[in-house]
Amino acid sequence: MTDSQPTLKGLAAKVAEVTEAFTRTLEENKIPEPTFAADSPTSYSGLTGEMFLQRQQLLDHLNDMIYLVQGPSESIFNYAHNCMPDVAALNILNHFDFWSAVPLAGSATYSEIALHTSLPEEVVTRVIEHATTLRIFEKTAFEPGTPLRIRHTSRSAALAKSAGLRALVSTVLDDAGPPMTVMQEALRRFNAGKTELAQDMTQTAFALYHSGALAGKYANSWEFIENDGEGGKKGWRQRTFVQFMDYIKEIFRLEDVVENAYDWKAAGTATVVDLGGSGGHDSIVLARKFPDLSIVVQDLPQAQPVFEKNVPADLKERVTYSAHDFFNPQPVQADVYMIKLILHDWPDKESVQILRGLVPALKPGARVLFIDYVGKQDELAGSASGPPLPRSIQQFGTSTDLRMLALFSAKERPVGAWKEIFRQADERFELVRVEANPLTFMVIIEAVWRG
Template structure:
């Protein structure tokens, strides 16, 4: 990998990039074959993802992505690559959002074709709209025609993935429909609330999200969580054009389950604490959604008693889906993160929670734990850390971009930011000096961090 990394700092040409791409593609192919992984294709029967990324396959893939992007820029030229990007980016995103929101995915059988007329009937949109959306979708490798003049489509591996994986559908919904509009008004929010100041506003009423959701077509909501919890019509209300209240919350639960599987958080949670050696302890999973992680944790470690805490809208999902044989040791309790913690426990877990909040709110969430903390109680922070502490080792741009994209999304939604590990240690100290950070395990390749703080009382 070192020789390939070194080539990134040389002057790139079409030929040098072609050589690099060939070398990386060959290496990736060898790794896939050595691991006996089934190959990914563009056909509908392809696996929807690599079952694992053994060895340095992940890094090889990211370096390949960097080289492919550089090749695209050089093949287009600087000016036209910018033009082509801005011409395509928003229509691409809008097209995918339409396909997802109107469930074009299930309008086409996995093992056959569907005509434009059949799809229009299932998605309840005019035939002209369906035809024009599909024309663009095909250019993005969502669906394919048997010939240029055909008026029916079949699935590709990309569109089939959204039939096979409800979590991926939930992710597209979250990222495009719920966080997309605020991203587009972020320039206006910065112009109104931060331009001319030394620091970005920390006021959560001065976010791009709030500017977008201050009435009109997007409704009036205080923040992203208010939107997720309360958008939609209540039972008995008239509103054909809107889904029932709580639909976004139910989608968010699916989204989190998908994300946790994508980042393999089950293993991260297993290894975050010596659960077996902890003894008979009580664990509180703050913002634990419907308890997906807690089910596997409780099943593997019978010494644990777990309290899952989340908002009222999640309770029905827990009641409907959580395994009945574990309910003697795992319970659900409605709780707001900013309210004083009502449960005295040995271990408190904050998984994928704090990075969604600015510093002030993150500190407030930690301080809300204090009334329940007993000497020796542990707070285990498990989270995505999109920004890394300074290092001599340069990560591939595709990896850096994954973190910086999340950072801009946090800016638009919450006036929050992706913080490196050292900043998180500072958040705990600011919350209370009695939090003693004893252990930090951060992996820059996965962006995941486990930090353990002990309450010194």
């Protein structure tokens, strides 16, 4: 039905309408708009749920315009032509720390950047020339007889200012990116002709990619990030991953999510186990706000140095670290077990095994507080007659879902699937509360042990 299809004129009208509404609410709420200047705000701070949806709807309309302006064939051609060089350029800039090679309030020549990064000047020039097409760095006004100089834009400055954002780029592109390039071959070898996905971590794109000498032989992504590197560099990916998780905490406002996920004050004097708690960032904040809580952060031994560096001296008696593999039986008897952003990295079988690992330590009435990502938003989009979520929100989930498929043979789950994981683990888990919000991308499940 062609008459219902978006047109350039119709989309332009919608863009103008939504832009007017969005910028008006920004002004009313005194939220500054980002620009491309290096001293621009790096994000919108304080968006309400309504404003966030407005922004994503605007993004959908703009993306549709981009597709229609190019036409179907050319839009696909341009995407295929540009996507890998875009990724490669950002990965190189990040890996060789181009960000600190250019002063935030100044500029640098290609030769100065080459000296800082220890790369040939030709390579530096070619990478930055591509990056500037993405509004990452920009060339200063050229004066005859003087070397060309490079300065930050707001996009490159955001990376220069934030270790967490740099860690995100490294983890998503450098660690998880390469295996995704062989997903089609992994699916052909391990899944073609089958009716269901093989939930076997030895049959993933990651396993295939790391099966040869080129990338090193690692059984799974966790083994890779914990052991890659030699000498003092050994485990550098693990340290970067901890920074990445700290940054995720900021962009998803996990401190607020964790604080509001449970009535911690009413819990009184309680012992909490933060399963897979990494460097203990959220547990430290929780302990600071609720002085009656004693929190045990559990993770692999490799994360303990980061924890010891993070934990303040005045909290060391109440926030402690216990090296623990969550596939083994839980050794600590506690009142609350917090499982935050853990199970989405594992297939169903392993997720069930992690929950079952808690059972030996559970006392009647103990609670499991489950906080995780809702990567599939369909059932949260309201009634069938209600407006669908903007595609840009859905795409966030589908991108993560493909990454989970490549790395773990896992998937991003809707709320119903999370409930089923608890049921399969043990029917003595009683789900007393299930809350999900598509704007925070989070689901909270409170389960009480009735054993």
